[in-house]
Amino acid sequence: MEFAQAVAGSKLVIVMGHTSCCGKVSAIDNTAAMDMYALQNLLDEIQPSVLATAKNAEMSSNNEEYTNSAITKNAMVTLEDIRKQSPKMASLEREGKIKIVPAVYNMAT
Numbered sequence: 001m002e003f004a005q006a007v008a009g010s011k012l013v014i015v016m017g018h019t020s021c022c023g024k025v026s027a028i029d030n031t032a033a034m035d036m037y038a039l040q041n042l043l044d045e046i047q048p049s050v051l052a053t054a055k056n057a058e059m060s061s062n063n064e065e066y067t068n069s070a071i072t073k074n075a076m077v078t079l080e081d082i083r084k085q086s087p088k089m090a091s092l093e094r095e096g097k098i099k100i101v102p103a104v105y106n107m108a109t
Contacts, residue, residue: 049074
């Protein structure tokens with residue numbers, strides 16, 4: 001992202017989650033990654049967002065409202081991670097030179 005901004009002059013960073021996300025479903029249902037370490041690392045990154053999602057009923061991927069809330073929460077948490085882990089991006093955003101925004105794409109549309 002820093003490279004894209006510095007070299008290409010990107011002004012907008014979109015942190016986009018999507019509905020029907022198998023990674024989020026696996027994290028919500030606490031599915032094991034079956035010795036696929038890269039997948040397990042991804043699930044470990046998603047899990048805090050899942051746990052921070054407001055519980056409206058069943059905490060399961062069968063609960064579409066909860067799952068979509070977890071997807072949205074993960075986009076927002078990732079946005080905050082970018083700000084914390086990249087002082088350069090955070091500074092450019094504070095100065096109004098770039099925008100960093102969360103979004104969720106509905107795969108059904």
